[in-house]
Structure formats: C-alpha cells, structure tokens
Amino acid sequence: MASQIFAPDVEQVLDVSGIFVFALSGSLLAVRKNFDVFGMAVLAEATALGGGVIRDLIIGAVPPVAFTNTGYFLTPLLAATVVFFLHPEVTRINRTVQTLDALGLGLFAVTGTAKAHDYGLGVIASVALGLITAVGGGVIRDLLAMETPSLLRWDRSLYAVPAMLGAGITAALIAFDDLNAVTGTAATLVAFGLRMLALHYNLRAPRAWRRGSSQTGEA
Structure with missing residues (x-):
C-alpha cells in the first residue's frame, strides 16, 4: 500500500x-482567547x-x-496539559514550535495523500x-475560536501552498510507483523547506490582480 x-x-x-x-x-490559541481548560482541550484535539x-x-x-488509536486521541490532551501549566515557556519557544509544525505539515500532506x-x-x-489532512485541523481551530482561518488570510505567510506542493509530489511519486521511505521523506522535506522559507521571508500568496486600483476602500 502507498500509505x-x-x-x-x-x-x-x-x-x-x-x-x-x-x-x-491549538492550545496556545485557546490561551490567547482566554478559554478555560476544556476549551484548550477542544482546540488541541480539533487542531x-x-x-x-x-x-x-x-x-x-x-x-x-483518531478514535481507534488511543495514543492519537490522548496526545493532544497531553499537549493541552503542558500548555495549561507552561504556556509562557511554550510561547517563548514559538519559533521551535513553528519549525516542528512545518515538519508536521509536510508529513501529514504526504501521508494523507498516500492514504x-x-x-x-x-x-x-x-x-x-492530502491538503485537508495537513491544514484541516487548523481551519477547524480558527473557526472554533471565531477567527478567519489563517490559510485564507493574505497577511499570513504561505501555509497551504507548501502542503499542496508536498501532496502533489507524493501523487506524482505514486503515479510513477516510486513512493517509498526515501522519496516520501524528500516530499515531506520539500514542503517543510517551503514553509520555513515562507516564515523567514514572510512569503505570501498574491491577491487579486489590480485589486489596489479597483477596490481601494477595502482593508
């Protein structure tokens, strides 16, 4: 099986x-939104x-x-517990969290496409x-927190595009019957690399062509 x-x-x-x-x-967003411990757990699981x-x-x-593997279900609760007690410390290492998040983004895009x-x-x-697997949780998180999903906001660095690239490479590898641990890792790292470049250089997707001249009244 490809997956x-x-x-x-x-x-x-x-x-x-x-x-x-x-x-x-997810838990950190709950803290910023002043949610209680239950809200933190919900956003952690959803994300x-x-x-x-x-x-x-x-x-x-x-x-x-997610409901048949106990480890998958309990892990977000552990993360929520860590943030509940140590959220200032976790916030201080936000760059590390973003780096690991980018790696998870690439991994889930690849495995989701294969499955x-x-x-x-x-x-x-x-x-x-594959894209939904990688970014769907973040969309649910933002909607539950009553925010515009991050991947739809022009003022946020590229997130969905790296996942799409990783998923696209995976699909091509499957088509050529060449998806394995080495090539799957490579696809993950390509998505990870683009996401890290987007964070470092604040890369964003373009908005509508000539938007500035025709819709100057919008924010």
Missing part, C-alpha cells in the same frame, strides 16, 4: 510527534486530529483512526485530501 511509507513503529512516532505539535498550537478525521470520513475509513490513493481516489482528489 505504508515508513516502518509502522517509525510512522507511529512521526504521527504522534506531529499531532503533539499541532495540538500545542491535531481534525484534518485526519475529515479525510477518513470522506474516504470511508471509519471509525477514523487517499489507497482508498481508490484519483490524483486530484488524493492531493486535495
């Missing part, structure tokens, strides 16, 4: 690590697992792995679900 890119134990560790870091970002749950529901992999392909989806649909 079995890494050895099972390695994939488990990578998945749990990505889930933990995504959950940290870490939301994209994978949406993917699994769409492809019919039910119940979603969608295993369930019979075509190239375009598999790439779309």
Whole structure:
C-alpha cells in the first residue's frame, strides 16, 4: 500500500510527534482567547486530529483512526496539559514550535495523500485530501475560536501552498510507483523547506490582480 511509507513503529512516532505539535498550537490559541481548560482541550484535539478525521470520513475509513488509536486521541490532551501549566515557556519557544509544525505539515500532506490513493481516489482528489489532512485541523481551530482561518488570510505567510506542493509530489511519486521511505521523506522535506522559507521571508500568496486600483476602500 502507498500509505505504508515508513516502518509502522517509525510512522507511529512521526504521527504522534506531529499531532503533539499541532495540538500545542491549538492550545496556545485557546490561551490567547482566554478559554478555560476544556476549551484548550477542544482546540488541541480539533487542531491535531481534525484534518485526519475529515479525510477518513470522506474516504470511508471509519471509525477514523483518531478514535481507534488511543495514543492519537490522548496526545493532544497531553499537549493541552503542558500548555495549561507552561504556556509562557511554550510561547517563548514559538519559533521551535513553528519549525516542528512545518515538519508536521509536510508529513501529514504526504501521508494523507498516500492514504487517499489507497482508498481508490484519483490524483486530484488524493492531493486535495492530502491538503485537508495537513491544514484541516487548523481551519477547524480558527473557526472554533471565531477567527478567519489563517490559510485564507493574505497577511499570513504561505501555509497551504507548501502542503499542496508536498501532496502533489507524493501523487506524482505514486503515479510513477516510486513512493517509498526515501522519496516520501524528500516530499515531506520539500514542503517543510517551503514553509520555513515562507516564515523567514514572510512569503505570501498574491491577491487579486489590480485589486489596489479597483477596490481601494477595502482593508
């Protein structure tokens, strides 16, 4: 199967690590929004697992792995606990959190695309679900916190584009029957690298052409 890119134990560790870091970002937003401990737990779970749950529901992999793997479900609660007690310290290492988040973004884009392909989806649909796996949790997080999702905001550095690139490379590798641990890691690192460049240079997607001359009254 294409989705079995890494050895099972390695994939488990990578998945749990990505889930933990995504959950940290959800918990930190809850702190900024002055949510209570339950709200922190909800945002942690939604951010870490939301994209994978949406993917699994769409492809019919039910119940979603988030609910059948106890480690996946409990890891966001651990992250929320860490932030509950240590949020000033976690905030101070935000750059490290962003770096790990970028790595998780690339990993989930790759594994999400591969899993969608295993369930019979075509190239375009598999790439779309790879993207959803990577960024869906963040969208749910922002909506629950009553914010415009970060990946839709022009004033935020590229987030969805790196995930799309990683998913697209994965789909191409599958098409050429060349997806394995080495090439899957390479696809993950390409997405990670673009996200890090976007953070460092504040790269953004372009807005509508000639927008400034025709819609000057908008913010």
